[in-house]
Amino acid sequence: MLGPAPGNASSAKARRLVEMTAAYRPLDGVPDEFIAADGRPRGHWLEFFDKMAGLGSEDIGRRFEVIERNIREQGVSYRAYGETVDRTWPLSHMPLLISERDWAVIEAGVTQRAEVFEGLLADLYGKGELVSDGVLPAAAVTGSADFLHPMIGVTPRGGKYLNLYAADLGRGPDGQWWVLNDRAQAPSGLGYTLENRLNLSRAFQSIYREMNVRRLAPFFQSFRGGLASLASRSDPRICLHTPGPYSETYYEQAYLARYLGFVLVEGADLIVRDGLAHVRTIAGLKRADVIWRRIDADFADPLELRGGSRLGVPGMVEAIRQGNVGVANALGAGVAETPALLGFMPTLSRRLLGEKLILPTIATWWCGQAAEREYVLERLEDMTVGPAFGASPNHSSLSRSVIAGELSEPRRQKLAASIRERGADFIAQEVVRLSTTPVWVENRLEPRPFVLRVYAAMGPDGKFQVLPGGFCRISDRLDSRAVAMGEGVQTADVWITSNRPVEMTTLLPQNDAVAIRRIMGNLPSRAADNLFWLGRYLERAEATLRLIRCLARRTIENEDMSQEGAATTQRLRKLLSDWGAVPAKPPTPPTPLGFLNSALFNIDEFGSAVSLARDSKRTASVIRERLSGDTWRIIVELCKQLEAGRGPLDEPEILERADVALEEIASISGLAQENMNRVAGWHFLEIGRRLERAVNTCRFVRQFGMEQARATDFDVLLDLIDSQITYRSRYLVGVAPYPVRDMALLDPYNPRSVAFQTQRLTEHIGALPLLRHDGMLEPPRRIAIEVDADLATKVASCITADFVISVERRLMGLADAVAIRYFLQGANAARAEKQVGLA
Template sequence: MPVDRPDVQDRVATRAASQARLDGWLSGYRPLPGIPDELVQPDGTTPQAWLRFLGELAEFPQGEFEDRFALATRHIRDAGVSHRIYGDDNERIWPLSPLPLILGEQEWAQISAGVEQRATLMEAVLNDLYGDAKLVSEGHLPAAAVTGGADFVRAMRGVKPAGGRAMHLYAADLGRGPDGRWWVLDDRTQAPSGSGYALENRMVLSRAFPHLYNAMNVQRLAPFFSEFRASLANAAHRSDPRICLLSPGPFSESYFEQAHLARYLGFLLVEGDDLVVREGQVYVRTIAGLKRADVLWRRVDADFIDPLELNSASRLGVPGLMEAIRAGGVVVSNMAGSGLLESRALLGFLPALSHHLLGEALKLPNVATWWCGQPSERRLVERNIDTLAIARAFGGQGHPALARGPRMLADLTPAERSSLRAAMDARPVDFVGQEVVRLSTTPAWRDGALQPSPFVLRVYATATEDGWKVMPGGFCRVSDQADARALSMGEGAQAADVWVLSDRPVERISLLANRDDVKVRRIMGHLPSRAADNLFWLGRYLERAEATLRLVRSLCTSLMDSDAAVHGTGETLSKLRGLLVEWGAVDEATDGGQVADFVSAALHDETAYGSVIRLIQAARRAAASMRERLSEDFWKLLLNLESRLKGKRGDVLTEADGLARAEGALQALSALAGLTHENMNRVAGWRFLDMGRRVERGVNTCRIMRQLAKDDASLDDLDLLLDLIDSQITYRSRYLEGIALTPVRDLVMLDPFNPRSVAFQIVTLKAHLASLPSLQNDGMPELPTRQMVHLASQVETASAGDLDTERTLEIERLLMGLSNAIADRYFLQGSNATPTKKLGGLA
């Protein structure tokens, strides 16, 4: 009889184990009664795509599936992929589900056709309402349903959008209805979010399961973004347009996504303060003056984009932007006022409008909605108020109990119900009644098992020359609650990648151009003033943190060194502690306590403005404001350093513990410095980061010099000074006679070959300034250059023997003056900024 080989037996056993695991998953899965589910069809069978996907997962050894996903999702934490829940001060790590939403090609074709039709309808309605308004004049829409909300921007009436299109991006939130058909829950026309997170979801899941991702022929997202970028570029009617993503700033709920999209698409990430309007056109404030902005991809709500004409309290917009839009001087996507189409008051009219404008029924119906601004609909809602969901008719206004979406009266407190009924009686136009929607479910992985979870699918469409094109995928939000009638990225919600499968192998496509007509460029680029400001201060904060860490390390070393036992409790130690107090690293109240408490405070006290943790947090905030310009490795190191320092204030430390923490932090800062030195292009951004470092290093060296190199300085003082500026080896190799005051002063202050000396910082700063653009054409040097010449002459003509405290303080003040001159010249220049002249015209 034939004998089975061991490897065959192993394969059979493995297949049996994986089949048993798959059977266990499926048998333990219980769809919610009466709710459509993606994994279990109405006849009880499982779609082949899901069987294939779960079968592949089941073949992983026990625990490997979770391990693979955990390894891939480290990217989320390390890269700082985050979101912010409205009202929260802190960002949250992006919550990603390990299981995608899987949709077949035929089903996706139906979804895609419906979303294309709806985008076409929305654009037609938008053009009419801000144009001839025939839909109102002919009775197809009540005027109050259009003008009753703040999203109707009257200033846009009669304005023809630059580039010819009012909308370039549309999104629809979809869910399955009780009959299994897809329904539109909400339209997103103002500033649709989530597409950047869809990219991140895809990146993480394709890393976790690369073979499965490719074998299942998942359609790529890159072609959609390429179409979107081309759509915006074509609207500008300029060969090399400057496209900007207008962001509300780092405290936006989706700021990470905005930075990620700007980096991915090659757009300039700007905030309102970065822009200025001149003569009907929009310009970006850059270090080289004002540069034309051709396109603004708007992620700021319309009401906030221009404080002169719209919301005067806005600090997010650009004064005069509406004037530029009316003059056709800038393409804005989506057009101000497009948020009108998100109004629930319009939902009940869309089926009839589709017949009127497109000559066909809606392919994707929306939730049945009755606007209370009409008498008959209001009576219907009142009769059925206990079975309908009540919602705001217009976004951003209405009863506070409805702020998070439609609610049933039974879900409200008695006081909220009474207040809501009174508000509906007083102003019914602000409310709609809607059919209660129970979302369908998709499998989610929780506690080692598959569990049905309600979800909402957001699908995106972009306008192209050939019509609307739909992203083959989308942004899926999955709830951890069994009954989710409305879903946002709040507590407990997860995001899921969306896999749209193809019946054929999918071509690998990226945004990298594969053309021969792309021009080669070697330019510094036009760095926005805000980015230059943040880079400059990022450099200063990191350098200040390094200097503080060197003080802490020297303090710990002095106390641990047996030969330093005498001076460790003498004047030199007092000066060292005094520097930490003077720099704000330690509160004066802590100064007289134990050294261990002193060291712990300098490292971890978040209430002391100059402590290491506070400086690293300030560096992280500066970096967060220009996240699109920093590599993932840089961001990862910075976040890890903050994590290691945060929340350790109460730890009981020995001198050895303090030394280990200080040295670990110094190594992390050295790694950050290495990344910037080796990986950043030598363009303006790198120069401002390095200038911040050089200014701070020069100032800190002067401060240390004034304390430790006075005329009566001891050998311990000078030895500590050389330690703090990392110049012990250089000094000892150059001066065999031992430590003396004059040569130490020369090495610390005047030696242009010592990378830690003040003179070296000035030489480097001088080279940076010479490489930066000039705004003046009269041949006269600008203020930073004049300051630089004066400072350099002071150092170059100085004598080490004359470098007393007053002379050192003068050099320190000149460095601070140079820093202020750089800020005045290159950072946000205020309302008086003027465009740069270039080749007889505007750049």
């Protein structure tokens, strides 16, 4: 079949280009990225839309859907400040395009600004000449809570204070790029920048390649090398210190740790011993050479900084003081973000570098100076007024910036009185509307305000390198003056386009001098703990689902209304009640259907199927850097399956929902078996699963397989341990007590038996590292071997209820022994006399 003639194809493309761009109108008096000040489209934007038009509207729509689906499946998420529920990452379908010419100015300006702040920090925590010479008022520095007195006179390891700096930029009314804010405490957004690039470049691969977009990998290679250069060892252990899973940007922290090969740690994972920082691992304390912190500096050490901090590590300041650990950014670097300093930046640049600022800052006045204060008060209605020392000033009544002209007259008078009384607590800035960029809204392009965050990292050569791109936030409000990640905000990938082909680079090393390594011995105790409990929660959810399915089948079939059958059904209900799947004492006795719906969907009961699935997801979210994308997607789908359309369902629907959930749990187990490396993390996941399965099977046997059991009970037991087919193939007669007990408890070839679990537990625990090297068995291995030996030497005819209870209790004791030995948290982690190989 012949396609359209070339002329017709070209004409259709031109028509689509006009349809796409003709209606686009910049906002009056606001600079725009697509349309220049002379009213003409910028060339690189026109080239991009021309290539987009060549795809066709249907193809564009499909690519947009791919972007959104990938974001959902990958679980890319964030939290707005103060929220506890993750939001799906809001990625714009359009990139922000910046030409080489514009980028050259931004790159030079951000580099210069980073150098100014590096010099500023070195002086403030060193000689203090800027204050003593009158270049900076002392109050503009000491008024900031981020100026840390314990760090005065402390030179960071490597001699640099800023390893990562970021500047928030916008195009000013004169068409030039202006700096809106500086980020030096713990700049966020790098991980999301990578995710944005990954998704946009995949969706528009040909356009991305043809427009010669500059690559991000060299920046991350330089940043990683810069951090490694802070260590004294050639193969350092670099840790990313996260505030934890409740951080607004925990997803990107886990993503960056995985991408860069860093160890993701929380404060409880770290300990300072003899002036050295260590990670608490399952193999004992391991030296932490470099720590990239994502917590605010004053939380880093409760001994010398913020006393109530539970995020930091006691003794960290002393370890830094002795030069035994590199911390990026240096503690105290956050003072560079102080808004009061913005007005002094031109002076600081001339003093420290002998240069004029390349990127101007929005005109800023610190009201701690008499002349500046009076200037602000005279023009208050035309100013934006904010706290001089960040969002939590010591005395200011303002927690965020306000436009004075938009306040009521009484509030404006009150603000003016506060400025007169305590001027040092306030800054004032010009009111500037942000520039706009094209955004795809309901099948058309519209302008939206944006803020561009650009990053500079200290490389191994001691020089700053700027990321060729950035983190762009776009507001849906046309009059926005600032953009924070909250409701109605999108992000966009940032493309620095070039007229020349760009070099293809990755994070792969450029030589063959990398030592081959197959086993990592630095699994943090917290990660091991969470992997262990992920296995337990998944297995617990499976057991609960099997009970629900078994009860639903008997309710549907109504196969045995005898006293014996009713007693079996009652035992199923009692076990679900004892496990916390349903209320122990409901206000009114539930119907059989209500009971099943509650056990499956009741989020208020800790033992319900949906609650256990949520526990699995919560635990998995803490160790996402150690799970494959497929595993995470299935865990998310498991939760959705049990959360969607909660009741009341009828019995067949309940059966179907339970079957699908069980298939998803089986998929997770299959991925763990086939895709996880057989290293410590996999062993702990398996230990959790095997322990939980063994304990649950013991409980099943006690309920449905002992002296009081009847034929219907044994039949239920075979269902619960998924062994009906195996039993029928072995025994031609019906269910009999001894064969069923043997299959459930003692059969080493049945993957559902207790004996099979204890064999695997002995193997997994035996593969874990030792703390003692005196030839004595450590408690977890000793208990596992004892229980396994008892089961291996037992015969079915001698099994009693007391024996089953004994096995169950010893398995629970084994779980406690594993926790005590490997999950070193709190005070019990400090066992220096037993630690070996503090490498």
